[in-house]
Amino acid sequence: MIWAGSGFLLLLVSGIPIVLALGIAALVAIEFTTTAPISIVAQRVYGGISSFTLMAIPFFVASGLLMEAGGIARRFVNLAGALVGWITGSLYLVSIVTGTGLAAISGSGSADTAAISAVMTPEMRKRGYDIDLASAVIAASGSLASVIPPSIVMIVIAITANQSIGAMFLGGIVPGLLVMTGLMLGCWLFAKRGGEAYRDREPFTLGRLGRSFLEAVPGMLVPVVILGGIVGGVFTATEAACVALFTTLIVTMFIYREITVRDLPRIFLRAISLSATVLIIVATASVFTWIIATQGFPAMLRDWLTGVTSNPVAFLLIVNVLLLVVGMFMESISAVLILLPILLPIAQSYGINPVQFGVITALNLSIGLITPPYGICLYVASTVAGRRIEQVSRKVWLPLGCMLVALMLVTFVPAISLWLPSVLL
Amino acid sequence: QEYSFQVAHTNAAGEVQDMGLQKMKDLLEAKTDGAATLEIFAGGQLGDEQQTVEGVMLGSLDIGMTSNAMLSNYVDDYKVFDLPFLFPSIPSLGEKVDANFDMMEDSANGAGFQLLAVFSSGIRHLMTSEPVEDIADLEGMKIRTMQNPIHVEAFRAYGANPTPMSYSELYGALQSGVVDGAEGASTGYDGMKFYEVAPSFALVGWLNMTAPVTMKKDAFDALPEDIQTALMEAGAEAASWQRQYVVDQEQPLLDSFAEMGVTITEPDTAPFIEASQPLYESQLTTDGQKALFDALTSE
Amino acid sequence: MPDRTTSNSDTSGSLTASPLLRIPGLCLTILRRIVDVAALLLLAYMSCAILAQIIGRYFFNYSIAWSEETATFAQVWLILLGAGIAMRFNQHVGVDVLIRKAPLPVQRLCNGAGLLLGLWFLGVVVVGSLSMLSIGFMIKSPALQIPMAVPYMALPVGFGYFLIEFAVTTLPRVIDPDRAAASEKEEAKA
Ligand code: NA
Numbered sequence: 084m085i086w087a088g089s090g091f092l093l094l095l096v097s098g099i100p101i102v103l104a105l106g107i108a109a110l111v112a113i114e115f116t117t118t119a120p121i122s123i124v125a126q127r128v129y130g131g132i133s134s135f136t137l138m139a140i141p142f143f144v145a146s147g148l149l150m151e152a153g154g155i156a157r158r159f160v161n162l163a164g165a166l167v168g169w170i171t172g173s174l175y176l177v178s179i180v181t182g183t184g185l186a187a188i189s190g191s192g193s194a195d196t197a198a199i200s201a202v203m204t205p206e207m208r209k210r211g212y213d214i215d216l217a218s219a220v221i222a223a224s225g226s227l228a229s230v231i232p233p234s235i236v237m238i239v240i241a242i243t244a245n246q247s248i249g250a251m252f253l254g255g256i257v258p259g260l261l262v263m264t265g266l267m268l269g270c271w272l273f274a275k276r277g278g279e280a281y282r283d284r285e286p287f288t289l290g291r292l293g294r295s296f297l298e299a300v301p302g303m304l305v306p307v308v309i310l311g312g313i314v315g316g317v318f319t320a321t322e323a324a325c326v327a328l329f330t331t332l333i334v335t336m337f338i339y340r341e342i343t344v345r346d347l348p349r350i351f352l353r354a355i356s357l358s359a360t361v362l363i364i365v366a367t368a369s370v371f372t373w374i375i376a377t378q379g380f381p382a383m384l385r386d387w388l389t390g391v392t393s394n395p396v397a398f399l400l401i402v403n404v405l406l407l408v409v410g411m412f413m414e415s416i417s418a419v420l421i422l423l424p425i426l427l428p429i430a431q432s433y434g435i436n437p438v439q440f441g442v443i444t445a446l447n448l449s450i451g452l453i454t455p456p457y458g459i460c461l462y463v464a465s466t467v468a469g470r471r472i473e474q475v476s477r478k479v480w481l482p483l484g485c486m487l488v489a490l491m492l493v494t495f496v497p498a499i500s501l502w503l504p505s506v507l508l
Numbered sequence: 509q510e511y512s513f514q515v516a517h518t519n520a521a522g523e524v525q526d527m528g529l530q531k532m533k534d535l536l537e538a539k540t541d542g543a544a545t546l547e548i549f550a551g552g553q554l555g556d557e558q559q560t561v562e563g564v565m566l567g568s569l570d571i572g573m574t575s576n577a578m579l580s581n582y583v584d585d586y587k588v589f590d591l592p593f594l595f596p597s598i599p600s601l602g603e604k605v606d607a608n609f610d611m612m613e614d615s616a617n618g619a620g621f622q623l624l625a626v627f628s629s630g631i632r633h634l635m636t637s638e639p640v641e642d643i644a645d646l647e648g649m650k651i652r653t654m655q656n657p658i659h660v661e662a663f664r665a666y667g668a669n670p671t672p673m674s675y676s677e678l679y680g681a682l683q684s685g686v687v688d689g690a691e692g693a694s695t696g697y698d699g700m701k702f703y704e705v706a707p708s709f710a711l712v713g714w715l716n717m718t719a720p721v722t723m724k725k726d727a728f729d730a731l732p733e734d735i736q737t738a739l740m741e742a743g744a745e746a747a748s749w750q751r752q753y754v755v756d757q758e759q760p761l762l763d764s765f766a767e768m769g770v771t772i773t774e775p776d777t778a779p780f781i782e783a784s785q786p787l788y789e790s791q792l793t794t795d796g797q798k799a800l801f802d803a804l805t806s807e
Numbered sequence: 808m809p810d811r812t813t814s815n816s817d818t819s820g821s822l823t824a825s826p827l828l829r830i831p832g833l834c835l836t837i838l839r840r841i842v843d844v845a846a847l848l849l850l851a852y853m854s855c856a857i858l859a860q861i862i863g864r865y866f867f868n869y870s871i872a873w874s875e876e877t878a879t880f881a882q883v884w885l886i887l888l889g890a891g892i893a894m895r896f897n898q899h900v901g902v903d904v905l906i907r908k909a910p911l912p913v914q915r916l917c918n919g920a921g922l923l924l925g926l927w928f929l930g931v932v933v934v935g936s937l938s939m940l941s942i943g944f945m946i947k948s949p950a951l952q953i954p955m956a957v958p959y960m961a962l963p964v965g966f967g968y969f970l971i972e973f974a975v976t977t978l979p980r981v982i983d984p985d986r987a988a989a990s991e992k993e994e995a996k997a
């Protein structure tokens with residue numbers, strides 16, 4: 084196990100794709116520590132991706148890319164600008180509000196981050212904003228996609244924890260809004276002291292708000308159809324992803340008319356390869372989970388955790404540190420698949436609600452999306468803004484601080500994650 | 509311990525099927541003076557039901573326990589056990605299974621499995637949003653079934669709209685009304701908190717479901733004879749204990765449902781049984797299936 | 808956004824340069840075309856099957872028993888082919904910040920070791936999936952009763968394609984890491 088672990092770390096820094104590093108480490112562990120036939124790898128890979136619930140991922144990724152290419156994302160930015168554009172440091176606030184808005188309709192953070200970054204940074208550069216901070220903040224608001232429903236990570240958490248997906252989704256809303264508020268407050272304070280560049284240029288006008296609202300109305304069909312369909316019992320959460328794709332297609336092709344049939348193969352091929360990178364990791368991680376389970380590793384970690392403390396508060400703090408460290412290096416979904424089955428039973432033995440624990444996990448892992456060295460959202464935001472990851476990393480403290488404060492609140496105030504599900508379910 | 513067999517299943521730890529395996533583990537250890545034991549992986553830790561059966565076939569798993577509905581994809585003769593209203597009670601199912609164990613063992617051997625035990629997964633009823641007092645109430649209702657052709661055909665025969673969907677989505681689907689109900693055992697109704705979203709429970713008893721415990725035939729044959737015997741005896745004794753355990757659990761569970769405000773109905777089963785008759789003809793196609801059916805249903 | 812087909816031929820550009828390698832280069836281009844079209848058809852099938860399932864259940868009160876099953880099979884094919892497509896577009900997530908700063912011989916060694924280990928893993932999966940495939944010919948899918956070999960076939964095919972794309976993208980990095988990095992940067996810009 085230790086061999087596989089250190090081998091995996093070594094492979095990871097050698098630049099090989101993570102999915103292969105995972106696979107190789109798993110294969111080494113199987114060859115040297117078990118008597119299982121090698122067909123177990125193929126069997127687990129198949130089992131890992133033959134799940135119907137995972138189908139939400141390709142559908143949501145495809146509709147996210149369509150939103151970006153078909154003008155829905157841009158119109159949402161305009162609407163957000165009309166709403167908060169008059170405040171000091173407004174472009175930061177617009178990015179955050181748009182990021183949260185996009186998070187509410189898409190399931191993956193990196194697509195959101197790319198979309199906001201592409202739309203917002205040219206204007207910020209023109210006005211003399213701090214682009215590194217902007218990239219870090221955009222990455223953070225994009226990462227909220229895994230906390231605010233619908234969320235791919237939440238779906239995997241709900242399945243792994245055997246919880247209802249609806250309850251998990253509802254549990255993420257208030258924490259997501261909390262982070263959004265924190266980010267806005269932090270950026271506003273930063274802009275207040277930041278000098279002339281951040282003073283407002285656009286007065287608030289009802290006319291502009293109305294115009295941009297009307298422009299964005301067809302785009303809002305997408306979240307309305309999804310939520311209405313799920314609540315109204317027309318389709319399930321997974322099927323909703325498919326409906327989202329068709330709705331986005333109709334809005335971008337026939338209402339906004341910014342997409343033609345000729346654009347579709349390119350967009351869909353990109354959606355396929357993007358979702359494949361996520362799902363193939365899910366598949367390969369399930370080989371790892373099999374090894375970890377059969378080799379008694381959960382019992383070891385459980386023994387260590389229960390031996391180290393019997394205090395729920397200390398346990399939650401340790402879990403937060405563990406997940407944050409894991410999130411620095413590891414992809415969210417494999418982290419859920421490997422760690423949640425170990426941590427959840429202990430959490431439940433302390434009387435911690437599984438939904439709250441799932442939200443804690445999701446928030447921790449979305450923080451992982453903006454922590455170097457492996458923070459996919461940070462990476463995407465800096466790439467799109469044309470900055471080096473090291474430069475952007477220096478400004479990550481502000482969004483990171485906001486998210487950590489929110490994490491502590493979610494960890495120690497159960498009502499933040501449990502109130503909404505308890506009222507609505 | 510010289511022999512430690514990894515056993516996987518997808519039921520939650522502590523559910524009736526898991527309790528049967530724990531009993532089997534104790535019995536096996538006692539019979540072999542600790543030379544052989546079972547290492548039980550509950551809750552789908554090593555994969556879903558399909559992976560469990562195929563793990564046994566491919567040799568990556570020693571012993572698997574799945575619902576008969578899954579195993580019958582691999583052991584064709586076991587489709588007989590997917591048929592509705594085959595046995596009136598769990599004890600009568602136990603009697604027939606024990607009396608025809610050799611025949612069932614042969615069927616499993618033919619597909620490369622060794623049958624170790626036949627546990628009970630309980631008797632399956634109907635959980636619905638609106639009470640079902642009579643078969644006519646099912647007309648047009650969307651009822652979630654497993655992805656098993658016989659189950660689907662049975663509910664079509666009862667007038668419902670059988671809707672196979674993944675178990676993990678069922679809670680949400682019941683809640684929002686994507687489906688109007690589902691078929692299932694009282695243990696699942698309790699364990700998954702379905703009573704929150706489907707507050708009516710109709711005691712139809714349409715399926716007396718089994719959970720066979722199997723091993724790869726080659727691997728079993730390679731074991732020393734005393735271990736083989738110990739495994740078979742432990743399996744048989746654990747199965748009789750487990751089937752009685754399921755029976756003992758049923759009434760307290762139903763009482764707790766009533767206390768929680770669940771509407772429990774007892775529809776007349778005669779029209780259900782009558783509607784099931786054509787399935788006995790249409791779904792049993794091979795000689796092996798017909799022979800097993802005759803053996804299990806003869807007086 | 809660049810047209811994908813031109814960037815495809817860019818990647819195989821190093822191969823088509825030599826006349827001896829022109830035929831494998833051409834085969835690769837054809838293979839990629841087939842994979843792309845297959846992947847797009849699979850996504851189209853998945854979305855239509857699920858839409859049909861919703862429409863049938865909600866509007867006609869008839870649930871299609873096999874739509875979910877066949878869509879899941881299509882998903883398996885889609886992901887396994889998509890993994891190779893992502894390899895071609897260099898989209899798989901990896902941490903190469905450290906290795907890029909290492910001295911050239913170290914880079915070459917690491918890339919070479921990574922290539923061999925990666926090929927080992929992918930090769931083992933292809934071989935291991937053959938025993939699953941043999942089971943797949945014997946058993947039928949739960950709902951539609953088609954041989955399970957239909958979805959299981961995606962394992963050797965998908966991982967085989969992944970292996971080819973992995974070798975094609977990693978080999979230049981072993982031979983000349985600097986030039987490979989430069990041409991990858993060019994591609995990203997284009
Ligand atoms: Na989201």
Ligand code: NA
Nearest residue numbers: 411451457458
């Ligand atoms: Na990270």
